[in-house]
Amino acid sequence: MSGRWALAAAEDGGVDVAPLGPDGLPAGPVRRESDLAGAVRSRPEVTRWVWRSTADVYPRLLATGVRVERCYDVEDAETLLLGHEGRHGEPRSAAAALARLRGGPVPPDPPQRQADTGAQPPLFEPAGHRLPLTDLLAVYAEQQRRHERTAHPDRMRLLTATESAGMLVAAEMNRSGLPWSAEVHRALLHDLLGERYAGGGEPRRLAELAEEVSAAFGRRVRPDLPADVVRAFAGAGVKVRSTRRWELAAVDHPAVRPLLEYKKLYRIWVAHGWSWLQNWVRDGRFRPEFLAGGTVTGRWVTNGGGALQIPKVIRRAVVADPGWRLVVADADQMEPRVLAAVSRDPGLMEVAGRESDLYQSVSDRAFSGDRSQAKLAVLGAVYGQTSGDGLKNLAALRRRFPVAVAYVDEAARAGEEGRLVRTWLGRTCPPAAGPVEDAGEEAGIPVGDDTGDQADGPGWGPGHASGDSRARGRFARNFVVQGSAADWALLLLAGLRRACADLEAELVFFQHDEVIVHCPADEAAAVVEAIREASLLAGRLTFGETPVRFPFTTAVVECYADAK
């Protein structure tokens, strides 16, 4: 008997397992086993494990060297199904799902698990999370039925399956870590920042730049304090509203150059300096915690170490093991290609059907030759740009690719009106997503008038198209593209993971549209080919048959910094 089995913690510390039939219903008696890893290891014929939570179960399996082919994560599916049903806020635990099914009081979700830096609790599925296997299966069966009630059941099934695959990948990457040379990193820091001084103060180079800034102003100024910098410029007769880089860059003053240099290096120092190295790198690996599906759009997030924001200059420290390579693969112009696939705009699909530079092609067709303007216009359409250069070319874009622009416009309208918006596979954006009613809303006030924009009181109460609803429109506009891109990227990851299972190669990094595989040098060519095949398959599985292609720029390197 192959196929699906289900698994749940038993109250005695053991584990219950049961085979499932093709209909998802139990196809045999529940068996009690004493040990989780043994129960899984002894059933290599199982192709999909149904369990409550991958984050609880899978790290324990990996710790004993057991991997699984596929899984179905009931609580993750519950989250996606609730969202699709427009019930985002409801508790998402399996216990809550069971209570809704049985009509009992729905328990609130237990507090979020801490990032597991320490030892794991002795039992998986601690009290409060655990659900007996028969109850878990009742929830699972109901979820199957709920899939059928969605707008596109086949896509929704694909979505929950691929999110579950993403959870497996994340757990495996958390275990493997990203190869990291502390030695290279230290040398890099020394080159950039100079010596560290005792007492934890600024390193030499930062101290020197701070001196230069102060000298330029003729008084002591701390460049890391925005308020101090704004005051200093005011004292020098220069009005700046903030100390953002682009605003300072336009100012003609001798303090600007050292100030901008300071800010760049300061950033390295505080975010990726010596203490970062101390905290996050051990035994030649950087180990952040990847969280699959950590955002509403489906993009991943990481806990710790800013793993998705590694500055380019620091990537010099990502170095393959001796005799191994890093295969770095980056999807080319992912967003417009995804827009082509979801909107089915004939012109944009044709352009996206070529592997050559899409922005250049758009530029050739819609404008007259300027690639950077085409890129700005496309991204502006996706992000909901409201001014600037991108807007000027939006009209041309609209003429040449009317269906594509209408697609994101409609999403924006839906968002403004509080309607649900979905990705291609059915991940659903909460109706009030985006900036709700928090402060920092004066973004709608034009530059040049800094009078009391908070002295409004009854001025603009609830109602009409506020900056708030426009912000939700931009959020929804972006959601359908960014989220559908995340759908596709998950399929890609799942396919690549499967190919790597036959090799020594491991997935070690994933950042929205970029993956890194660490592999023996003689496997690199096979990995490159696997990426190509996974991309083809992911495009077809996610979006159906379209002419759209998703080419990758792939590099086989020993050091991440050499990839671009």
Next chain:
DNA sequence: AGTTTCGGCGCC
């Protein structure tokens, strides 16, 4: 003293 928000910037 401890906790939350802000400003700025890193990545996509």
Next chain:
DNA sequence: AAAGGGCGCCGAAACT
């Protein structure tokens, strides 16, 4: 040239 989407991180500032 510079109002766009998603995040995390850090120290300072602003709170309780």
